[in-house]
Amino acid sequence: MASPDYQQIKKDIVAILPNKDYDDGSIGPVLVRLAWHASGTYDRKSKTGGSNGATMRFKPEASDGANAGLEHARAFLEPIKKKHPTISYADLWTLAGATAIEAMGGPAIPWKSGSEKTVSAKDIPPNGRLPDAAQGQDHVRDVFYRMGFNDREIVALIGAHALGRCHTDRSGFDGPWTYSPTRFSNQYFKLLTTVKWQKKKWDGPEQFVDPDDEIMMLPADIALLKDPEFLKISKEYAADKDVFYKDFAAAFGKLLDLGVPRTKL
Numbered sequence: 001m002a003s004p005d006y007q008q009i010k011k012d013i014v015a016i017l018p019n020k021d022y023d024d025g026s027i028g029p030v031l032v033r034l035a036w037h038a039s040g041t042y043d044r045k046s047k048t049g050g051s052n053g054a055t056m057r058f059k060p061e062a063s064d065g066a067n068a069g070l071e072h073a074r075a076f077l078e079p080i081k082k083k084h085p086t087i088s089y090a091d092l093w094t095l096a097g098a099t100a101i102e103a104m105g106g107p108a109i110p111w112k113s114g115s116e117k118t119v120s121a122k123d124i125p126p127n128g129r130l131p132d133a134a135q136g137q138d139h140v141r142d143v144f145y146r147m148g149f150n151d152r153e154i155v156a157l158i159g160a161h162a163l164g165r166c167h168t169d170r171s172g173f174d175g176p177w178t179y180s181p182t183r184f185s186n187q188y189f190k191l192l193t194t195v196k197w198q199k200k201k202w203d204g205p206e207q208f209v210d211p212d213d214e215i216m217m218l219p220a221d222i223a224l225l226k227d228p229e230f231l232k233i234s235k236e237y238a239a240d241k242d243v244f245y246k247d248f249a250a251a252f253g254k255l256l257d258l259g260v261p262r263t264k265l
């Protein structure tokens with residue numbers, strides 16, 4: 001079988017991003033989230049988890065509460081899988097995340113295809129490896145250190161919350177982090193470090209909002225303000241977009257690569 005035409009697949013991904021019937025008019029943010037959740041189950045000690053095998057196709061992982069809503073992202077990519085059957089699901093998901101970042105104005109993300117091994121039930125990572133938005137800096141560090149990231153990479157990665165929004169029927173939280181949720185930028189850090197965040201007055205889970213209740217932060221985002229090291233890095237990214245873009249591209253590329261075996265040349 002011919003090897004996948006990755007350039008054409010990227011073009012096909014870019015073509016489906018605008019969608020006037022979906023959220024803020026782009027499916028880009030939810031594709032980024034799919035790539036991150038597929039990859040973010042990685043455990044560097046046991047070398048389990050990660051996108052390889054696209055184990056989120058199967059019920060145990062698909063039904064992890066953290067993955068609620070990602071069935072939409074997977075369905076959006078299905079026509080591209082049909083058109084290019086030789087790309088693996090894992091490659092398609094991670095390539096879609098990388099392509100969406102770039103198409104929404106972000107940096108080019110280093111990405112390589114990986115071979116997909118045959119998946120068996122034991123390859124499916126246990127639920128609960130993805131971060132819990134209700135928790136603070138200790139939990140955030142535990143989860144990302146397990147994947148093999150340092151503090152600077154953690155802060156850079158969470159800067160992806162420039163994109164997209166929370167949905168009450170998925171995570172239970174509500175609203176976007178920025179005023180331009182379909183453009184990649186360092187707005188997340190600018191807003192995080194300058195807005196007077198206050199607890200949202202509602203019956204839902206604890207989250208923080210600006211005084212006009214238009215944008216939001218999760219408790220796990222506010223952890224970046226509470227922790228002195230995280231705060232220092234957040235302020236740096238708020239002041240210097242280029243540094244953020246460079247660090248984000250490297251960290252996101254590393255995330256997408258976790259646990260992906262390389263075909264030997």
Ligand code: HEM
Pocket residue numbers: 029030032033036069131132133134140157158160161163164165166167168170171172173218220252
């Ligand atoms: C402490 C770490 C993190 C926590 C607790 C967290 C939590 C969340 C939650 C609760 C949502 C809302 C889901 C929904 O209701 O639809 C969300 C959305 C999102 N997250 Fe994160 N996240 C984290 C890190 C990351 C990272 C590392 C990335 C990518 C590099 C990322 C990218 C996104 C994107 C793009 C969305 C928007 C999805 C959409 O619009 O449908 N997040 N995140």
